[in-house]
Amino acid sequence: MASIYKRGKTFTVSVSVPYQGGYKKKTKSGFKTKTEANQWAIKTEGSKIDVDIDFKPSQLLSSYISDWIDTYKTDVSRSTHVGYEMTLKAVSEYFENTSLDQVTRHDAQKFLNEYGLSHSLATSQKVKGHLSGILKDAVADGIIKVNPFERAKPHGTNAKDNSLKFLEYADFKRFIEYLKENHEPTHDIMLVASLSGARLGEVLALTPNDIGNRTINISKSYEERLNIVKEPKTPSSIRTVDVPGWLTDYLLTLSKDNNERLFDRQQSSVNRELQRILTRLDIPKRITFHGLRHSHASMLISQGVAVEYISERLGHKDISITQKTYLHLLQVKRNKEISHTITLLNSL
Template identity: 30%
Template sequence: MAIRKLSSGKYEARVSYKENGQKHRKTKNFARLAEARLWESENKAKLGTGANLKQADQPFIDYYRHWIEIYKTDGVSAHTHDTYMLIADWVEKFFHDTSIGKITRDDFQQFVNGFGKSHGISYTQKLVRQIRAAVQDAVADNVIYKDFTFRVKITGKKPQETEEKYLDLDDYHKLLPYLIENAGPDHMSYAMLLFQLQTGTRFEEAAGMTWDCVDFNNHIVTINKQWVPREQKLGPTKGNGQADGKVTIAPPYATMLENFRQQMVNYFNDIGLDYDTINEKQLVFFSKLRKINTNSGVNSALADLCTKLGIKVVTSHAMRHTHASVLIQDGETLPYVQHRLRHKKLETTLNNYVHLVEKTNGESDRKAMSVLSEPFTKKNSKNS
């Protein structure tokens, strides 16, 4: 390791190291001697920890994409892999070909700050979590010697208030009768929305519902898979099956589903096709066009319907939130709502619907005070 002054007046710092038995040299020029000494000392420290200076020179985006290929391709869902690749695009957009060894905590914080200006906090947290996993592996493999994601401050747009994600009771009582009246083979989007509203399922879970998971006699649906639109196939529920569960449905709705199935059978029979053969996956919401409606398509149909009914415009996911809010406002317990939504933790249910819990607590207070006050009222009436 050495520093020498060049004829140009600049200072050249040089470090030498061995990799796989071969000698390598790394040099860099600086305008000031102090800068050259600092660079030299930093690289000495890196070599002292076993850092691989050659690998540290590779663009971070190259390292990150290679890491995804090795660790996040096999054994993960297509959706998870797509998320990693999308984040890789953001890494490339900000860092370009910056070497992984040159990225500082300040650099990464600026990246997170910029990302947070156009994304919510929860998605920014996911971005940091996924990048941090790769960076920590780089530290473990001596590619770099410091974790530049350490103690980064998460920034992001304020999340949408839960109140904005569901329909209030007035809007619910306008939408529900319309869906009951019009959901059917000719309006498959409405049929899917009604299913979500009755069961609290996510869109992908409704799209992936199969007839063998509908128990007409006991009025139970089993949720154990979801539709993967990119691959046009069925896959595990959220969390690799952690969102599996059974949900009871109203007897009249079970009858409606049974009639709906027969209508689909009759339609395909009329055009010379066997429903069970053409619908080989036995999908409940297999349409007349022999496909599953997309989330964007259902959202578009719902937006038009909301406008028609004069109610707040929401997305299909609002059916899940509305399902929960109706139950809570009707006095159902949080553990029961947790069961229907298949949240792993009661805390998740509470955090999502705390505003409704506080509202029902106020009503419970009034009822409790009435009960607790009754003995005093009786005593006063006796004394009068």
């Protein structure tokens, strides 16, 4: 059965076609009307009986990547899917009408060089990883002989200063006080994240059953794009986090249905409200929602809480992830400990 949907001002259609003993999704975009898209779908599906549709090396690179995403990335998280769509957008703009068999290693490297001029190294590495993985499948399927991105080297600009990713202690305290004084769903979502270090999807998945006596049990995550509640990011993300008693008492008043999610809000609306509050409180740093998680951890580090316990609260796989993420803050703490140690030794 064909799937027809509107992308921008044109229609896109996808159908499943026979390919090497199995089935593969064939997608075509650019139809001006839904009727045109449907006619192509009928003709293409009809070919399932007559002859297999061949995925040729002359297929546009951007078209192949679009097909691949629609086929193999149907059940990934929203953020992962957005990442692949951004890669597709970059490829479409740079390679335009370039076919699979026309892309050389030289072309791949030039693309990554240019992309790196306006993006961080981490982002460029992710794009290179996407393209290398996608075209590895093209090689495996016999569509092309060599993966042009396999040995290409990503480049990028320096990442933003880590201090921009979290709120300083005084601003974080004012932010939390504002949320406590102005309860409403989006504010409550931010309040839970600020006091627990939970990710947005984890907060949106919470039900009354997850709220204990001064604890929040995090065992699932809400995926907005698919509108499903699923297992969290990693097994280590399943954890019980200690929080103030007044918070759990308040959360238990929000719903009488133990299986109903406490918060039903779109992620975009929560992020917009976060920016409004930062402006309202005259807080100069502009952080994302994930920055509340960083602010939570940074606050605990600055107040001398053990990094092992912080790692458990955040649900990191191991303590090394926490140490790497907050290296700059831990170094500041270490310098203070060095100074304190020297002072102590000098007093002997």
